[in-house]
Amino acid sequence: QVQLDESGGGLVQAGGSLRLSCAASERLFNNYASGWFRQAPGKEREFVAAIMRSGSSTYYADSVKGRFTIWRDNTKNMLYLQMNSLKPEDTAVYHCAARRGPYRTRSDDYQYWGQGTQVTVSS
Numbered sequence: 001q002v003q004l005d006e007s008g009g010g011l012v013q014a015g016g017s018l019r020l021s022c023a024a025s026e027r028l029f030n031n032y033a034s035g036w037f038r039q040a041p042g043k044e045r046e047f048v049a050a051i052m053r054s055g056s057s058t059y060y061a062d063s064v065k066g067r068f069t070i071w072r073d074n075t076k077n078m079l080y081l082q083m084n085s086l087k088p089e090d091t092a093v094y095h096c097a098a099r100r101g102p103y104r105t106r107s108d109d110y111q112y113w114g115q116g117t118q119v120t121v122s123s
Contacts, residue, residue, distance in 0.1 A: 001025075001112075002024055002025060002026040002029075002032060002098050002111075002112040003024070003025035003026075003112075004022055004023070004024055004025075004079075004096050004097070004098060004112055004113060004114035005022065005023045005025075005114055005115070006020060006021065006022050006094065006095065006096050006114045006115065006116060006117040007020070007021050007022075007023075007117060008020040008021050008117060009093075009094060009117030009118045009119045009120075010118075010119070010120070011120045011121075011122065012086055012119075012120070012121055012122070013121070013122050014086060014087055014088055014121055014122065014123050015085060015086065016086050016121070017082070017083060017084045017085075017086065018083045018086065018119060019080060019081070019082050019083070020036070020080065020081040020083065020094055020096075020117060020119075021078060021079070021080055022034070022036075022078065022079040022080070022081075022096030022114055023077065023078055024077040024078070024079065024098065025077070026077065026098075027077060029072075029074055029077040029098075030053050030054065030074040031053060031100060032053060032098040032099060032100060032112070033050065033051065033052055033053050033098070033099050033100075033101060033102055033103035033104070034050065034051055034072060034079045034096060034097065034098045034099075034103070035047065035048070035049060035050035035051070035070075035096070035097050035098075035099075035103060035104070035105075035110065036048040036049045036050075036070060036079075036081045036094060036095070036096055036097075037094070037095050037097060037107050037110075038090075038092035038093065038094045038095070038119075039092055039093050039095070039116075040091060040092040040093075043092075045095070045107050046061070047061050047105040047106070047107065048060070048061055048064055048068065048081070048094070049061065049064065049068055049069075049070035049081060050070070050103035050104065050105060051070045051071065051072055051079070051103060052102065052103055054074075055071060055072045055074065057103075058070050058071075059103060059105065061105075063089075064083075064090075067083065067084050067085045067086075068081060068082065068083050068084070069081070069082040069084075070082075079096050081094070081096075083119070086119075086121045087121060088121045088122065088123045089121075090119060090121050091119060091120050091121050092118075092119060093116040093117065093118050093119075094116060094117055094118075094119050095113055095114050095115075095116045096113075096114045097110035097112060097113050097114070098110065098111070098112040099111050099112070
């Protein structure tokens with residue numbers, strides 16, 4: 001059982017930046033592909049970014065490509081999401097997730113989830 005704990009959310013003006021962190025309880029975190037998803041009020045959870053177990057490959061939703069960066073530090077069992085040039089439409093609860101095997105973009109493919117951290121971007 002992998003426990004995930006996000007932090008780093010908050011309120012920021014449009015054009016600003018935030019860095020989200022996700023701490024994993026699993027000492028063998030490098031056995032799990034990981035991703036970030038977000039859910040805005042009244043909307044379905046959507047894929048944001050994913051990263052391979054080793055961190056050598058990443059994948060982004062078109063809506064965040066060029067603005068967000070995902071990376072991981074397996075020595076610290078940590079996952080990160082750097083968010084730059086934030087827009088009001090990025091407002092959502094952001095969740096980190098983990099799964100055994102290669103990364104995926106569907107939320108149903110992830111077995112482990114954090115509780116989420118709120119990101120609010122004001123215009």
